[in-house]
Amino acid sequence: MHLRVILPVIGDGFIEHVRTEVEAWALPTTTVSVVSLARGTASIESEYDEALSAPGILDRIEECAVDGVDGVFITCFGDPGVHAAREIIDAPVVGGFEPAVLTALSLGEKVGIITVLPNVLPMIRGLARRYDVDNRIGTIRVVDIPVLGLDGDDGILLDRLEEQAVSAIEAGEADVIILGCTGMLGVADALKARLAGRGFVVPVVDPTAAAVTWIESSVRMGLTPSRLTYMAPPAKARNL
Structure with missing residues (x-):
């Protein structure tokens, strides 16, 4: 493959x-x-x-x-x-969005997404509406770190992820956490362990995984996009 x-x-x-x-x-x-x-x-x-x-x-x-x-x-x-x-x-x-959210929906009732910046919140809300899952997303929060800053100190990222995840869980807004950026590499297990250490046995979904x-x-399974939904674009002149 x-x-x-x-x-x-x-x-x-x-x-x-x-x-x-x-x-x-x-x-x-x-x-x-x-x-x-x-x-x-x-x-x-x-x-x-x-x-x-x-x-x-x-x-x-x-x-x-x-x-x-x-x-x-x-x-x-x-x-x-x-x-x-x-x-x-x-x-x-x-x-990153669709497989992560659909996986999370099989693990708990309310999903909490923690992403990078406030700028992307409208984009994620729009995706949730498109996929008709907005009623299952209890909260979307940010760590206020830009994508290009995610390759710095993982400790800072983990601290902010933990803060937002704990707040969402304690508020009853999430019982599954999704990392809302594919640039948050290699931190899902560490966040899950931190949450467990605080008494929260909560799945953390890595969008890359x-x-x-x-x-x-x-x-x-031999599955490819349905041509009833994803029809081939009609032939026409296109200035590429």
Whole structure:
């Protein structure tokens, strides 16, 4: 199985970090390749960023189709370009939001999402409405750290994640926690342990783990996007 990971930002600085994390979750028999964008933004923290990244993402999706990859993970919690990508490739495609939330909904009644900045809250709320899961999301909170700041001191990130998670749990807003950014790499187990140490036996869903295992399961079951939903775009002139 060949899993292509699209890092929907410009630059190669995160590629090896992402590759290491994805390979840790993937099956030993899965080949992982990671690519970034030739055009786009340094991070996605707004609708503007997401719109600018879409052409670069779709360029990579066309390459995936030519390369015959088995599944695609667009590694961003905002699911940029996911639905457009499903129209042009016969392979499962996910971002960070959908598999993480659907996994979390099987583990508890109320889901709490902890993300990066206030800027992304409207985006996440919009996704929740699109997937018709907003009534199960009890809270969406922020750690107030930009995406490009997540590769710094994990202790600061964990402290803020713990603070927000405990507050949400104690307020009765969440009994499952989702890390609301795929850049929050390698901290899910540590947060789960911290919560357990405070008496809260609560699942913590890592969006990268959820996406990778979701794609592998889809490939093993022979599932691809429905052409009743994701119809091929009509042929026409397009200025690309």
